[in-house]
Amino acid sequence: MKLRNLVALTCFMVLPAFADDLPDLGDVSQATFSPTQERKLGEKIMQDIRRDPSYLDDAEIVDYLSDLGYRLASNSPDARQAFSFFLIRDNTINAFALPGGFIGVYSGLMLAAETESELAGVLAHEIAHVTQKHLVQMIAAQKRATLPSLAVLALAILAARSNPDLGQAAIAVSQAALLQTQLNFTRAHEHEADRIGLQILQRAGFDVRAMPLFFERMQKNSRFYEGNAPTYLRTHPLTYERIADLQNRIEGAVYKQVQDSQIFQMLRAKLRASLDEPQEALLYFDDTIRGKKYVSEAAARYGLVAALLRVNNSTRAEQEIIRLRKIAPAHPLVENLAAQVQIALGKRDAAIAIYRTALKAAPHNRTLIYELTHLLIQVGGNANALVLVSDQLSYFPDDYHLYELQAEIYAAMGKLMLQHKSQAEAYVRLGNVPAAIDQLQIALKSNDDDFYLQSSIEARVRELQRIDAELRKQD
Numbered sequence: 001m002k003l004r005n006l007v008a009l010t011c012f013m014v015l016p017a018f019a020d021d022l023p024d025l026g027d028v029s030q031a032t033f034s035p036t037q038e039r040k041l042g043e044k045i046m047q048d049i050r051r052d053p054s055y056l057d058d059a060e061i062v063d064y065l066s067d068l069g070y071r072l073a074s075n076s077p078d079a080r081q082a083f084s085f086f087l088i089r090d091n092t093i094n095a096f097a098l099p100g101g102f103i104g105v106y107s108g109l110m111l112a113a114e115t116e117s118e119l120a121g122v123l124a125h126e127i128a129h130v131t132q133k134h135l136v137q138m139i140a141a142q143k144r145a146t147l148p149s150l151a152v153l154a155l156a157i158l159a160a161r162s163n164p165d166l167g168q169a170a171i172a173v174s175q176a177a178l179l180q181t182q183l184n185f186t187r188a189h190e191h192e193a194d195r196i197g198l199q200i201l202q203r204a205g206f207d208v209r210a211m212p213l214f215f216e217r218m219q220k221n222s223r224f225y226e227g228n229a230p231t232y233l234r235t236h237p238l239t240y241e242r243i244a245d246l247q248n249r250i251e252g253a254v255y256k257q258v259q260d261s262q263i264f265q266m267l268r269a270k271l272r273a274s275l276d277e278p279q280e281a282l283l284y285f286d287d288t289i290r291g292k293k294y295v296s297e298a299a300a301r302y303g304l305v306a307a308l309l310r311v312n313n314s315t316r317a318e319q320e321i322i323r324l325r326k327i328a329p330a331h332p333l334v335e336n337l338a339a340q341v342q343i344a345l346g347k348r349d350a351a352i353a354i355y356r357t358a359l360k361a362a363p364h365n366r367t368l369i370y371e372l373t374h375l376l377i378q379v380g381g382n383a384n385a386l387v388l389v390s391d392q393l394s395y396f397p398d399d400y401h402l403y404e405l406q407a408e409i410y411a412a413m414g415k416l417m418l419q420h421k422s423q424a425e426a427y428v429r430l431g432n433v434p435a436a437i438d439q440l441q442i443a444l445k446s447n448d449d450d451f452y453l454q455s456s457i458e459a460r461v462r463e464l465q466r467i468d469a470e471l472r473k474q475d
Helices: 027-032 036-050 058-071 105-110 116-131 134-139 147-162 164-173 176-203 212-223 233-234 240-249 262-275 278-290 298-309 314-327 331-345 348-361 366-378 384-397 400-412 414-430 435-443 451-474
Strands: 082-087 095-100 103-106
Touching: 036 082, 036 095, 036 103, 036 176, 058 082, 058 176, 058 262, 082 240, 095 116, 095 278, 103 105, 103 116, 105 116, 105 164, 105 212, 105 262, 116 212, 134 176, 134 298, 164 348, 176 212, 176 240, 176 262, 212 240, 212 348, 233 348, 262 298, 262 331, 298 331, 314 331, 314 400, 331 366, 331 435, 348 366, 366 384, 384 400, 400 414, 414 451
Parallel strands: 082 103
Antiparallel strands: 095 103
16 A cells, blocks of 8 residues: 555545535544644655655646635635645646645646646545545544654655555554554545535536546546556545545536636646657647647647757747747746747847746746746846845745745855855745754854844844744654
8 A cells, every 4th residue: 555545635526505514523633733733744744745856846837736726725614724735746646635734736637637627626625635624633543643653654655656665664664553544534534525625616616527527537547557546546545436426416516617727728738748758748749739639729839839948949949939929828837938948049138038028917926036036147147136036035935935046146146144044044934944043053154244144143043943942842
């Protein structure tokens, strides 16, 4: 049994018109495991997930998942719950929830979902597991379970993904009783997550038929998969009874056709262009466009340009981006790709101009900010890059990427104390307080002669040491 099966609770969704009187299963669990402790455990697990090579830190896709996720979460039973969505680079059809509202989506799931409503259905199911406190209940059920032992379980999610034997080893190290209890709770809660998920899906304006259709298609096609079935079916036990239950719940629903967003289709094209072998991706998009075998022409042409960049055919990419911009919506996703084409052609000034124009329409788009900052550093525009990042930090003070960029800028400017100070703030926002303290202590050893800055860093060290001591007491 793969370990991600045990930590990742995934599956599907319910409607206000069809919802049963649902019991509030979260009260008892919250009394023994606070939201702060839950979030702390999630952060601890995420530190290791972010270090794994399969963690795909793509701002465009993550921002899309976050927008989609919060559209769903705002229609959930607990709209106050905080969520963080992230992407795993893996062809596996899977998704999972972690304590504290962290929800991981595999790239294979985004490619397998034929419509945006299908993807939304999976996220709605995961959100339901979190809002109904299923994860917390499993933890509370094992009174002897500690945060470290549960973290061991979660860390094997990624190990089991690439090597089932490693997953088995991690299980052996952890508590067998806890594993069995988690499995039992997973089976007990899947129906509730289905019902609540459907409700979330309908309230958010998506096609409720997408959930049973997606599961039914995977189950029918499972005979074509090695290992019996797609991982999603193995990690989230699915039966014909559950599919029938979902179909019965939506039987009386008024049919509502929901059109996919262009961005959903473009990001699927981006994933295919970036994860397939370069030449295979190029052939795929050439054939798709030539035969007009696409749902969205703009998405197909987006994928073609991305594939052309991967095979270093920047000349043709420039021709194709012109065609794309004529039919695509004015969106940062397209503008970023256009700038990347100019960079591939060696036209950095043209790329900077594209980014600056795009930022006027979308002044706080993360991808545009990150990419323009990197480009400004490359051309020696450190002062302009620093202004850009500092301005964005006033809007997004918890964005660790911005602090990392700020550290990079200060390094290029030779300001070592400020470099390590910024890197420390990035670590704080990643939940790694000890690493932040180390960075600040390195900063104090630099040769920068700034008494006031040094004093502020010393004060920050004392503050973080107090925080670290408190966190250790809670372990």
